[in-house]
Amino acid sequence: MIERAERAEFSQVEVNRGLPAQQLVHYFERVGAHWRLAPRLRRNISFQRMNLTAPLPALPPFDVIFLRNVLIYFDVETKRSALRNVGRLLRGDGWLFLGAAETTIGVDDNYERVVAGRTSAYRLKSAVPAGIAGKG
Amino acid sequence: MSVHAIVIDDSRAMRLILGRILGQIGFDVFEAADGRAALDLLAGLPQVPALALIDWNMPNMNGLEFVAAARDDARLREMTLVMVTTESEQSQIVRALAAGAHEYVIKPFTSDAMVEKLALLGLVPSGVSL
Numbered sequence: 557m558i559e560r561a562e563r564a565e566f567s568q569v570e571v572n573r574g575l576p577a578q579q580l581v582h583y584f585e586r587v588g589a590h591w592r593l594a595p596r597l598r599r600n601i602s603f604q605r606m607n608l609t610a611p612l613p614a615l616p617p618f619d620v621i622f623l624r625n626v627l628i629y630f631d632v633e634t635k636r637s638a639l640r641n642v643g644r645l646l647r648g649d650g651w652l653f654l655g656a657a658e659t660t661i662g663v664d665d666n667y668e669r670v671v672a673g674r675t676s677a678y679r680l681k682s683a684v685p686a687g688i689a690g691k692g
Numbered sequence: 693m694s695v696h697a698i699v700i701d702d703s704r705a706m707r708l709i710l711g712r713i714l715g716q717i718g719f720d721v722f723e724a725a726d727g728r729a730a731l732d733l734l735a736g737l738p739q740v741p742a743l744a745l746i747d748w749n750m751p752n753m754n755g756l757e758f759v760a761a762a763r764d765d766a767r768l769r770e771m772t773l774v775m776v777t778t779e780s781e782q783s784q785i786v787r788a789l790a791a792g793a794h795e796y797v798i799k800p801f802t803s804d805a806m807v808e809k810l811a812l813l814g815l816v817p818s819g820v821s822l
Contacts, residue, residue, distance in 0.1 A: 568780060568798055569800075569801075569802070569805070572797060572798060572801050572802075572805040572809075573804075573805050573808055574805075574808045574809075574812065576795065576812055577785055577788075577789060577793075577795050577796035577797075578789060580785065580796075581782055581785050581786050581789070585782065586780075586781065586782040
């Protein structure tokens with residue numbers, strides 16, 4: 557899966573979904589029957605294998621973390637542990653995006669849910685010691 | 693008040709498919725089999741449609757020529773132009789956008805993908821579930 561993500565290739569059907577044509581031709585290049593993310597963007601992306609339930613390696617804090625359709629597979633204790641670990645990598649003013657069927661509510665009180673249009677995201681409540689979220 | 697769209701494609705089957713999708717999200721749909729026929733039809737309509745879905749390869753006047761003609765016509769300036777075509781080279785998408793197309797959908801597409809594109813353009817009325 558990581559190898560596939562690193563290739564950054566998408567089928568025609570995939571890029572037809574919700575991506576404006578202007579952005580498609582600006583950020584992707586045609587490779588055979590597929591579309592591949594432009595090299596200038598691929599260079600800014602790195603991939604690492606991690607265990608969400610174990611202490612995560614030292615990384616600089618992130619402005620945005622997408623953790624979509626992962627928590628649904630875990631029991632509450634494991635979800636709590638993963639959210640705590642992820643929270644340590646999120647900047648104090650950063651955003652966490654979960655899948656549509658996932659929430660921090662009732663699992664980890666350190667997050668607050670913010671509705672934006674048809675979606676929602678989570679940010680750390682100020683109760684989280686700034687030293688943890690801001691370290692990096 | 694009803695919202696109008698025009699589907700310009702030389703394939704009757706494709707006009708039917710696109711017409712059905714547009715009908716489901718509340719459009720009244722006109723049809724034309726090529727760019728020239730579309731311009732003639734539009735000239736006679738009291739109200740310019742909000743949206744045109746345009747095939748590329750058609751006899752008489754192709755989709756790219758239609759887009760250029762529509763952009764040159766002050767009366768048609770408010771119409772949103774979406775190319776719907778099998779032409780999938782990057783350079784062709786760039787050409788169509790440069791000529792004045794607002795969006796580009798490559799065939800084959802799913803009904804959901806088409807509605808999502810139209811939603812991006814603000815052409816799906818609220819209340820229609822995606």
